[in-house]
Structure formats: C-alpha cells, structure tokens
Amino acid sequence: MEALLSQFSLLSTQALQDKNFDPSTIEDLMKLFELEPYWASINHDLNREIEQSQMSMKEAEDYLDSVMANAMDEYRRFEEESDRTAEIELGKLNRTADGVFRVGRSVERAASMVSKKYFEAAVTSAMASVKSAKKGLSSAASKKVHPS
Numbered sequence: 001m002e003a004l005l006s007q008f009s010l011l012s013t014q015a016l017q018d019k020n021f022d023p024s025t026i027e028d029l030m031k032l033f034e035l036e037p038y039w040a041s042i043n044h045d046l047n048r049e050i051e052q053s054q055m056s057m058k059e060a061e062d063y064l065d066s067v068m069a070n071a072m073d074e075y076r077r078f079e080e081e082s083d084r085t086a087e088i089e090l091g092k093l094n095r096t097a098d099g100v101f102r103v104g105r106s107v108e109r110a111a112s113m114v115s116k117k118y119f120e121a122a123v124t125s126a127m128a129s130v131k132s133a134k135k136g137l138s139s140a141a142s143k144k145v146h147p148s
Contacts, residue, residue: 007029015021 012026015023015026
C-alpha cells in the first residue's frame with residue numbers, strides 16, 4: 001500500500017508539472033488501489049488458513065504422540081506380564097525337573113538294590129546246586145563197591 005501511495009504522489013507531481021501527462025496512467029494506478037484490499041484480504045485469509053492448518057497439524061501430532069505413548073505403555077505392560085508368566089512357567093519347569101531327577105535317583109537306587117538281590121539269589125541258588133551236586137556225588141561214591 002505504501003508503494004502505491006508513493007507512486008500516486010510521484011504521478012500527481014508529474015501531472016502538475018507536465019502538461020503532456022497521460023491521465024490513463026493515474027487510472028491504472030487507481031485500479032491497483034482497488035485491487036490492493038482484495039489482495040490483502042486474500043493474503044489475510046491465506047495466512048489464517050496456514051495458521052489453522054498448522055494448529056490442526058499440531059493437534060494431529062499431539063494425538064499421534066498420545067496414541068504412541070499409550071501403545072508403548074501397553075507394550076511395556078504386556079512385556080512385563082509376559083516376563084512374569086515366563087518366570088512362573090520356568091519355576092514350574094524347574095520344580096518338575098527336580099522332582100523327575102529325584103524320582104530318577106530313587107528308581108536307580110531301587111534298580112541297583114533289586115540287581116544286588118537278584119545277584120545274591122543267583123549266587124545262593126548256584127551254591128545250593130553245587131552243594132546238592134556234591135552230596136549226590138559223595139552219596140553215590142559211598143554206595144559204590146570197590147573191586148578190591
């Protein structure tokens with residue numbers, strides 16, 4: 001607007017001093033004066049739209065930040081719950097493994113004792129068979145008549 005006023009002042013001075021001055025030059029300038037408020041209004045509306053767009057963008061960013069923060073909180077809670085569940089399951093597995101290990105040792109001891117008993121029974125049976133065979137031989141030898 002200031003540039004138009006300066007131009008109008010210059011053309012006014014020129015019109016007063018120059019008798020051959022073309023009045024259409026001032027008319028063209030007057031059209032620019034008429035257009036200036038229109039362009040100023042458009043510029044103002046454009047600036048307002050830009051501000052509204054920036055505010056909307058800021059609201060969208062804030063909403064996105066909020067959603068992301070909530071999602072991260074939920075993920076952390078899920079992760080903590082998963083860790084707790086995994087620890088509980090690991091504890092159960094460890095207790096089960098310890099129980100199985102104890103049962104295994106008991107079965108091993110029992111098998112070892114049974115094996116020893118079986119071996120002792122086999123040895124006793126073998127000794128009884130040998131004694132019986134020895135008695136049978138000695139009684140057969142005593143009943144036998146010697147030719148001399």
